[in-house]
Amino acid sequence: METALSLIMLDVPRAAIIWLVLLVLGLAAMAVLVVQPIRPAHAVRPAGPPTPEERDLLRYADEVMVAADRAAETARLARERWVTTEDAAESAWQTYLSADEALRRVAAAAALPVPHxxxxxxxxxxxxxxxxxxxxxxxxxxxxxxxxxxxxxxxxxxxxxxxHPVDQERFLLQMIRNDRLAEHEAAVEKERAAWLEAERAADAAERLRREAYAANAAAVPVTRQAADRVPTRTSPGRLAARWRALRVN
Known part of the structure; x- marks a missing residue:
């Protein structure tokens, strides 16, 4: 009994040492992972210089991004014009309401008998x-x-x-009211045209920016948040062909 107990007591320090070594090795492995995390295989760019097709795609992406920035500025200016026309349409409507109210007051007074x-x-x-x-x-x-x-x-x-002057005043206010209504209708048409122009400009800028992101994602096979957010169905070969067409034109 004493011999078995003594054997167990001799093995306890040895087991503790083994567990301590395993713990140190585990902590060292975790530290290595924290300092240099393992990257997915698909997120690492293959070694070597970019291929000619990748260089074409990168140049194409740069040119499309420049065009996208210009289109974004055009869209911003178009939106400012739309806001201006919207304010003008609202102002024209308020002016029409004032002219209509003035005509109503004179029309109500004209219903009374005019002095002879x-x-x-x-x-x-x-x-x-x-x-x-x-x-x-x-x-x-x-x-x-x-x-x-x-x-x-x-x-x-x-x-x-x-x-009679009352009838003349009523006719004058009627002409003013009609002109204000025509001006409001013209302002509404101008506002609608400005809104459509702003929408088309915004869509064009968005399409160009998506095109540039797609070209970058196709040329550099590295995981990027921008590339993940912008899906595309355009193949790299077709994007390169578009860049060559731009260079020719």
């Missing part, structure tokens, strides 16, 4: 002067265009100087 005035040459002369003054004042306020003012002063159809 004697139909004499002096009365018609006063009405004509009123029409001219009202049209000129509206023009100076920016509410009446030059063409409308010329029509009013020339007494073209619709601008009748023999009408």
């Amino acid at each position: 005035t004697p139909q004499t040459p002096a009365e018609y002369a006063d009405r004509e002067r009123y029409l001219h003054r009202a049209a000129i004042a509206a023009h100076w306020r920016g509410e009446l265009s030059v063409g409308r003012l010329a029509d009013a002063l020339a007494h073209r159809p619709g601008w009748d100087p023999r009408r």
